Amino acid sequence: MQAILITIGDELLIGQTIDTNSAWMGQQLNQIGFWVKEKIAISDDAAHILKTLDYAISQADLVLITGGLGPTKDDITKQTLCKYFDAKLILNQEVLTHVENIFKRRGMPVSELLEMNKQQAMVPDCCTVLFNASGTAPGMLFKKNNAIIVSMPGVPFEMQHIMQTHVLPMMEKISDEHVLHRTLITAGVGESFLADKIKDWENDLPPFLKLAYLPSIGMVKLRLTARGKKTDNLQMPLDKEFEALKNLASEFLFAENDEPMEKTIGKMLLKKNANLCVAESCTGGFIASKMVSMAGSSKYFEGGVVSYSYQAKENLLGVKKQTLEKFGAVSEQCVTEMCTNVLEKFKTDFSIAVSGIAGPDGGTDDKPVGTVWIAIGSKHKTTAKKFHFTKDRSRNIELTFVHALKMLMSELK
Amino acid sequence: MQAILITIGDELLIGQTIDTNSAWMGQQLNQIGFWVKEKIAISDDAAHILKTLDYAISQADLVLITGGLGPTKDDITKQTLCKYFDAKLILNQEVLTHVENIFKRRGMPVSELLEMNKQQAMVPDCCTVLFNASGTAPGMLFKKNNAIIVSMPGVPFEMQHIMQTHVLPMMEKISDEHVLHRTLITAGVGESFLADKIKDWENDLPPFLKLAYLPSIGMVKLRLTARGKKTDNLQMPLDKEFEALKNLASEFLFAENDEPMEKTIGKMLLKKNANLCVAESCTGGFIASKMVSMAGSSKYFEGGVVSYSYQAKENLLGVKKQTLEKFGAVSEQCVTEMCTNVLEKFKTDFSIAVSGIAGPDGGTDDKPVGTVWIAIGSKHKTTAKKFHFTKDRSRNIELTFVHALKMLMSELK
Numbered sequence: 001m002q003a004i005l006i007t008i009g010d011e012l013l014i015g016q017t018i019d020t021n022s023a024w025m026g027q028q029l030n031q032i033g034f035w036v037k038e039k040i041a042i043s044d045d046a047a048h049i050l051k052t053l054d055y056a057i058s059q060a061d062l063v064l065i066t067g068g069l070g071p072t073k074d075d076i077t078k079q080t081l082c083k084y085f086d087a088k089l090i091l092n093q094e095v096l097t098h099v100e101n102i103f104k105r106r107g108m109p110v111s112e113l114l115e116m117n118k119q120q121a122m123v124p125d126c127c128t129v130l131f132n133a134s135g136t137a138p139g140m141l142f143k144k145n146n147a148i149i150v151s152m153p154g155v156p157f158e159m160q161h162i163m164q165t166h167v168l169p170m171m172e173k174i175s176d177e178h179v180l181h182r183t184l185i186t187a188g189v190g191e192s193f194l195a196d197k198i199k200d201w202e203n204d205l206p207p208f209l210k211l212a213y214l215p216s217i218g219m220v221k222l223r224l225t226a227r228g229k230k231t232d233n234l235q236m237p238l239d240k241e242f243e244a245l246k247n248l249a250s251e252f253l254f255a256e257n258d259e260p261m262e263k264t265i266g267k268m269l270l271k272k273n274a275n276l277c278v279a280e281s282c283t284g285g286f287i288a289s290k291m292v293s294m295a296g297s298s299k300y301f302e303g304g305v306v307s308y309s310y311q312a313k314e315n316l317l318g319v320k321k322q323t324l325e326k327f328g329a330v331s332e333q334c335v336t337e338m339c340t341n342v343l344e345k346f347k348t349d350f351s352i353a354v355s356g357i358a359g360p361d362g363g364t365d366d367k368p369v370g371t372v373w374i375a376i377g378s379k380h381k382t383t384a385k386k387f388h389f390t391k392d393r394s395r396n397i398e399l400t401f402v403h404a405l406k407m408l409m410s411e412l413k
Numbered sequence: 414m415q416a417i418l419i420t421i422g423d424e425l426l427i428g429q430t431i432d433t434n435s436a437w438m439g440q441q442l443n444q445i446g447f448w449v450k451e452k453i454a455i456s457d458d459a460a461h462i463l464k465t466l467d468y469a470i471s472q473a474d475l476v477l478i479t480g481g482l483g484p485t486k487d488d489i490t491k492q493t494l495c496k497y498f499d500a501k502l503i504l505n506q507e508v509l510t511h512v513e514n515i516f517k518r519r520g521m522p523v524s525e526l527l528e529m530n531k532q533q534a535m536v537p538d539c540c541t542v543l544f545n546a547s548g549t550a551p552g553m554l555f556k557k558n559n560a561i562i563v564s565m566p567g568v569p570f571e572m573q574h575i576m577q578t579h580v581l582p583m584m585e586k587i588s589d590e591h592v593l594h595r596t597l598i599t600a601g602v603g604e605s606f607l608a609d610k611i612k613d614w615e616n617d618l619p620p621f622l623k624l625a626y627l628p629s630i631g632m633v634k635l636r637l638t639a640r641g642k643k644t645d646n647l648q649m650p651l652d653k654e655f656e657a658l659k660n661l662a663s664e665f666l667f668a669e670n671d672e673p674m675e676k677t678i679g680k681m682l683l684k685k686n687a688n689l690c691v692a693e694s695c696t697g698g699f700i701a702s703k704m705v706s707m708a709g710s711s712k713y714f715e716g717g718v719v720s721y722s723y724q725a726k727e728n729l730l731g732v733k734k735q736t737l738e739k740f741g742a743v744s745e746q747c748v749t750e751m752c753t754n755v756l757e758k759f760k761t762d763f764s765i766a767v768s769g770i771a772g773p774d775g776g777t778d779d780k781p782v783g784t785v786w787i788a789i790g791s792k793h794k795t796t797a798k799k800f801h802f803t804k805d806r807s808r809n810i811e812l813t814f815v816h817a818l819k820m821l822m823s824e825l826k
Contacts, residue, residue, distance in 0.1 A: 284705020
């Protein structure tokens with residue numbers, strides 16, 4: 001079953017709004033066996049909407065339209081749908097009562113209801129109204145040439161409400177397919193090396209299983225997708241191949257769930273009943289803030305020191321003056337002292353310390369921009385490792401974070 | 414001048430990735446007088462790519478394609494472009510040398526370069542290669558029926574690099590329009606309140622000037638856009654109206670350049686030859702990492718302490734035990750001690766301290782989730798203020814950052 005998503009509104013085209021709706025819709029539709037074949041964003045232009053509708057209906061079983069249903073005059077989706085389906089607008093009493101109730105709830109007299117607000121209760125006579133408890137504009141369902149067309153507001157929680165209450169349950173009944181995904185996260189290895197390592201396995205995959213590489217800074221996600229009829233058993237072959245993939249990629253494996261690295265690390269620390277602190281130079285608090293971004297992190301994260309200056313390294317972390325003078329801040333000696341001292345100060349089970357040259361300035365022949373030392377400490381030992389990253393400041397910060405968590409992961413394992 | 418954006422890759426259709434590229438591209442193209450007419454996302458399917466290319470080229474002056482240029486076999490954009498333009502792949506020596514250099518920099522012998530990596534240097538013989546210093550896949554420019562077609566990698570910083578170095582400067586020359594923007598940043602005031610305050614001025618704007626409200630967490634950007642032929646003098650009227658807007662919004666004004674708040678603050682600190690340190694609880698290093706994200710921040714940022722636990726507040730920052738016992742960590746007393754003590758430890762001119770309940774748990778009747786204390790310290794005084802933010806953890810962290818910088822800005826002024 002194929003779906004096409006159409007979003008209507010200038011804000012997406014001029015880059016004022018980032019479209020998060022369609023990612024959510026894609027995920028939900030996948031789960032009930034619908035495959036999003038295409039996403040199209042266009043402006044509030046009647047001719048363009050009509051042409052796009054014609055195209056989408058000819059290509060898909062399901063066409064989902066969001067946006068352009070507001071009460072202001074720049075919103076023209078409803079009128080354009082009337083034109084397309086040759087329909088008249090009629091009053092829907094249930095929607096009108098609902099709009100009036102929203103007004104009352106907000107403490108406004110119904111007599112002050114504007115003509116504009118009443119218009120929200122007018123719907124094309126050929127559509128099925130999908131009641132929207134979360135807002136004033138209802139969803140509208142149409143049928144044409146074996147395709148189902150649904151128009152919804154673009155406000156994320158209103159769209160989600162209509163999808164969950166009406167569209168998804170209806171579509172699940174119609175669908176004869178299902179789609180399953182499993183995702184593996186690898187860190188510290190390039191996409192092509194990984195691909196080379198698993199190529200034989202990948203070539204032997206049965207046709208209903210598909211592998212995708214999703215690289216981002218410092219990591220590559222491997223997504224294995226199974227697609228088939230509802231009557232097919234997909235889970236077992238998917239799990240079997242996923243296990244095989246896990247074994248092949250074991251040395252680079254970071255997690256076997258599609259979740260942020262800081263979440264995976266947090267869960268491992270919790271499981272071990274251990275806690276963590278950090279000493280950061282070049283990342284300037286980035287690692288700490290990632291750890292704290294997870295709800296509940298106070299159970300395993302104690303805090304950290306951002307020792308951006310030499311003085312801070314001495315005063316706050318007790319790095320020896322002679323270490324800094326002899327080896328510099330970006331050195332095995334300094335990062336090791338930072339790591340052991342911060343562990344002691346925070347009295348935690350594990351610590352991370354990083355010191356490097358993020359750039360764009362500050363590099364030398366000896367230590368060019370991108371040189372970073374990372375250390376992982378525990379009561380028993382401290383391990384330090386040197387990395388050569390890029391010339392780009394923000395990438396270096398993110399790469400340091402990824403590799404620090406990868407090193408900590410190895411230690412925790 | 415009309416543009417169509419095509420993104421290729423299943424990850425967008427199944428909702429694994431949220432498309433941030435096209436918003437950025439839309440903004441950039443707008444500035445040089447290009448209008449994005451349509452955005453289309455499709456999967457790595459050759460027939461669908463060919464059909465979409467045909468459609469886009471018939472409709473637009475500029476077609477920008479992202480995605481599907483990786484070295485692995487699920488990426489088919491390059492081969493499909495060859496088919497479309499009836500081209501052969503030829504080796505580009507500059508790209509090959511670049512790929513080899515990337516390998517060397519990572520400490521890998523060139524002899525280990527895989528066939529897959531070498532393939533990145535193969536380009537269609539009819540295209541203009543747009544060198545990509547940030548990655549291995551180059552951009553490729555084609556021409557057909559008066560349209561310009563550019564294919565770029567989907568990795569955001571690679572795409573941005575190619576756009577900024579090659580595509581935007583070329584397109585700016587072609588465009589007969591120009592678009593000028595000036596942007597004002599306000600903090601701590603709602604969009605509708607601001608709109609009401611400036612409505613008379615906004616209604617009187619000449620037709621070639623347009624105001625856009627760009628609200629984000631804790632702030633509203635006001636972008637004034639002038640659009641006209643290249644021969645029109647737009648700068649003078651734009652500057653005049655921008656000054657008028659600045660006066661109207663003066664009490665909420667944070668900056669008059671569209672730059673990150675941490676950059677504005679950094680420039681002010683530099684100008685005053687002053688430096689800063691931070692003590693963070695609920696933000697967990699977010700403020701420090703924002704400060705450090707700016708190149709050159711070592712000139713005015715010394716570092717900080719992330720005192721996430723009670724113990725860290727006592728041990729690292731010297732907050733008194735009785736303060737924590739009597740008033741709790743989220744209190745004027747605690748945040749004031751954090752602020753004065755961190756200033757002393759780092760010996761800086763200014764300090765920021767924050768302590769709050771980011772959520773989702775940890776709230777009480779007395780101090781619900783979203784309660785945050787922020788203090789600004791200098792040698793002469795410490796000012797603390799209480800805020801009531803939201804129930805959402807990440808929004809609370811960002812709101813704390815925005816308001817802390819707003820408070821520091823007032824102090825610096």
